[in-house]
Amino acid sequence: MITHFITNVTTRFNPFSAGAKSARLFLTSLPPSARANGMSIVTELLPRTSTAASTLRVKFKDGKELNLDCENLGIKSIVEEVDRHSRALQKQADIDG
Amino acid sequence: MPPRIRCLTARGLGSAVNASRIPSRSAALLVSSTSTTSSTPRHYATAVAIKSGLTLPADYVPPTRPPTARPADVRKAQLLRTYTSLLRSTPLMLIFQHNNLTATEWAAVRRELRVAMASVPLQGAEPIDFTSNISLQVIRTRIFDVALKVVEFFDPSKVRPTMARTISGSRAPVTYNHDLSKAAYEAVKEATKGDSAQLASTSYGQLAPLLVGPIAILTFPIVSPAHLAAAMSILAPSPPAFPPPSRKRTPNYYEPVAQSGLQKLLLIGGRIEGKVFDLDGVKWVGGIEHGLEGLRAQLVRMLQSAGLGLTSTLEGAGKSLWLTMESRRSMMEEAEKGPEAALEAAVKVEKKEG
Numbered sequence: 001m002i003t004h005f006i007t008n009v010t011t012r013f014n015p016f017s018a019g020a021k022s023a024r025l026f027l028t029s030l031p032p033s034a035r036a037n038g039m040s041i042v043t044e045l046l047p048r049t050s051t052a053a054s055t056l057r058v059k060f061k062d063g064k065e066l067n068l069d070c071e072n073l074g075i076k077s078i079v080e081e082v083d084r085h086s087r088a089l090q091k092q093a094d095i096d097g
Numbered sequence: 098m099p100p101r102i103r104c105l106t107a108r109g110l111g112s113a114v115n116a117s118r119i120p121s122r123s124a125a126l127l128v129s130s131t132s133t134t135s136s137t138p139r140h141y142a143t144a145v146a147i148k149s150g151l152t153l154p155a156d157y158v159p160p161t162r163p164p165t166a167r168p169a170d171v172r173k174a175q176l177l178r179t180y181t182s183l184l185r186s187t188p189l190m191l192i193f194q195h196n197n198l199t200a201t202e203w204a205a206v207r208r209e210l211r212v213a214m215a216s217v218p219l220q221g222a223e224p225i226d227f228t229s230n231i232s233l234q235v236i237r238t239r240i241f242d243v244a245l246k247v248v249e250f251f252d253p254s255k256v257r258p259t260m261a262r263t264i265s266g267s268r269a270p271v272t273y274n275h276d277l278s279k280a281a282y283e284a285v286k287e288a289t290k291g292d293s294a295q296l297a298s299t300s301y302g303q304l305a306p307l308l309v310g311p312i313a314i315l316t317f318p319i320v321s322p323a324h325l326a327a328a329m330s331i332l333a334p335s336p337p338a339f340p341p342p343s344r345k346r347t348p349n350y351y352e353p354v355a356q357s358g359l360q361k362l363l364l365i366g367g368r369i370e371g372k373v374f375d376l377d378g379v380k381w382v383g384g385i386e387h388g389l390e391g392l393r394a395q396l397v398r399m400l401q402s403a404g405l406g407l408t409s410t411l412e413g414a415g416k417s418l419w420l421t422m423e424s425r426r427s428m429m430e431e432a433e434k435g436p437e438a439a440l441e442a443a444v445k446v447e448k449k450e451g
Contacts (some may be wrong), residue, residue, distance in 0.1 A: 015194075015365040016375060021309045025196060027363070028310050032197040036358055042364060048375035 001029050001079050002086035005061045006039055013054030014046035019071040020054045022078055026070075029079065046097075056080055062089060109258065147153070174239055174277055181276045187372050189325065190316040191379060192307055193332070194363040195235065202358030206332070207233055209350050209359075210315075213331045213342065217324050230318045231328070242283070242308045244276075249301040250288035262418030303373040307366050320370060326383040333364040333376075338384055363388040 011019035011027060027043065035041060046052055054070040056078070064085060070076050149420040158164060169175055184190075198206070214228040225303070256274035263269050274280055289296060315332070317324060326339060334341035344351050366380040374382065385392055 016303070016306055018306050020306070024312050027194070027196050030196060032199050032202075032361075037362055041360075045363075045365065046377050046378050048366075 001028075002083055002090060003034060004037070004040070005089040006027055006030075006059055006082070007043045007088045008057070008059035008060055009039065010044075010059075011042070011055065012044040012046065012052075013070065014048065014050045014052065016048045017051075017054065021070075022073055022075045023056045023070040024081060025055045025075040026056060028029055029075070037087040060089060102309050149273065171239075176240045178245070178276055180236065180241050181247050183316060183381075184244055184248045187316040187318065189320045190331075190362060190368045191315040191325075191328070192304075192368070193233075193313045193315065193368045194365050195311050195313045196361040196363070197311075198361050200357050201354055202361070205349075206358045206362065207356035209331050209347070209355055210328060212347065212349075213327045214324060217321075217327045218397045220321070220323065220387070226325070227321075231316065231324065232334075233313060233315045236312045238308050238310065239311045241312065242312075244304065245301050245304060245308075246285045246289060247276050247281050249299060251276070251284040256280045300368070300371055300373055304366070304368060313362070320382075322383055322385040323387075325379070329364075329380070329383045332359065332362055335380070338380060380451055 009027070009030065011023045013023045015024065026076065027041070030039070032040065041045045047056075056070050058066045060066075066081060066085065068081060070078070073081070163174060170179075210231075210233055211228075214231050217228070219226060253274035255277070256272055258270035258272040260268045261271040288299075293302075315328060317328075329335075330339040330341060333339070342350050349355065364376055364379070366376070366384075367374045369379075369382055387394070
């Protein structure tokens with residue numbers, strides 16, 4: 001996953017629900033130095049009885065904000081969505097030199 | 098020249114057969130050369146070898162299952178045994194998700210945890226120092242999941258003994274009830290094949306959604322809310338109840354390596370005395386003051402006060418009944434004496450009061 005165009009990651013999930021899986025796996029796919037390189041990662045845990053859907057918001061350097069539906073998307077689809085925009089940013093960065 | 102006995106180093110099935118044949122042939126040669134002079138009857142070692150059949154050497158290894166190169170303590174079978182014994186012995190376990198901690202960060206986190214655990218005062222009449230047995234370890238999630246199932250659904254005491262053939266050929270009852278046994282596998286299979294609603298009501302069913310991705314567990318050998326609170330304030334500080342240690346007293350805690358490691362640890366749940374708790378539940382257990390002793394004292398105090406209330410209530414009913422009866426009796430006595438006597442009595446009372 002291309003992570004160096006991501007500036008903010010905000011997740012909110014109930015770990016006891018099956019829908020939290022992809023949000024949790026997304027957190028694990030961020031590199032160890034993510035916070036040191038200026039990415040802000042905010043995780044909010046919902047109580048066990050909560051039935052609220054888990055959310056994942058990813059903000060990029062160009063200001064675009066992705067609001068991903070973790071309940072229905074698997075981790076592969078989420079990574080694909082994030083990479084789709086990251087690749088465009090990468091291309092732009094390569095052109096600019 | 099005596100016959101040469103080849104030294105066999107290869108360990109395969111073929112070599113195993115040769116090993117049993119070649120020495121016997123040479124032995125036969127030896128026996129035949131000596132038996133011409135002796136009076137003992139001819140005795141062919143080859144015949145003996147055929148009669149006893151082929152026996153594989155003790156260190157025989159099938160060529161299709163070569164010995165594993167993996168170290169013993171991380172083999173799946175051994176891991177499963179380790180995890181089941183851990184789950185059976187630990188009453189208090191916190192489950193963390195770890196997001197790409199580096200080795201130095203792990204070292205820093207464990208160091209801070211050790212320091213915090215050592216500073217917690219031990220309680221009880223005969224305090225036992227168990228802080229060295231509090232460990233934060235990364236687990237193999239899938240095998241841990243299987244171990245949880247084995248611990249929950251498999252009861253070794255219910256396994257029937259099976260008949261097994263011994264070396265001497267007789268049959269003897271043997272009980273195979275270890276965690277890697279077929280009985281354990283079947284018990285787990287039976288329990289997990291049912292409907293998901295029934296499974297969700299079990300302790301395993303509640304804990305299973307947590308076991309996704311990289312997981313680390315913090316295990317305590319006993320339920321000690323004081324130690325739990327100290328561990329929470331290090332690993333998952335939440336200021337009002339579990340504040341992080343002060344910067345002045347523990348500067349190491351605020352090192353960038355330790356802090357970045359702690360930011361990547363996420364407390365997602367706990368298993369306390371076989372029950373599953375979420376973050377709030379774990380905080381509640383950590384918030385019990387003075388440990389189990391404190392909880393018992395609270396209970397005793399509550400029961401005592403309840404008893405006191407009960408006796409006074411019961412007493413009160415009897416007392417009021419006695420008072421009513423007594424006043425009624427005095428009234429009736431006065432009525433018997435007649436109105437004059439009653440008047441006199443009233444005057445007497447007034448005098449007394451005056």
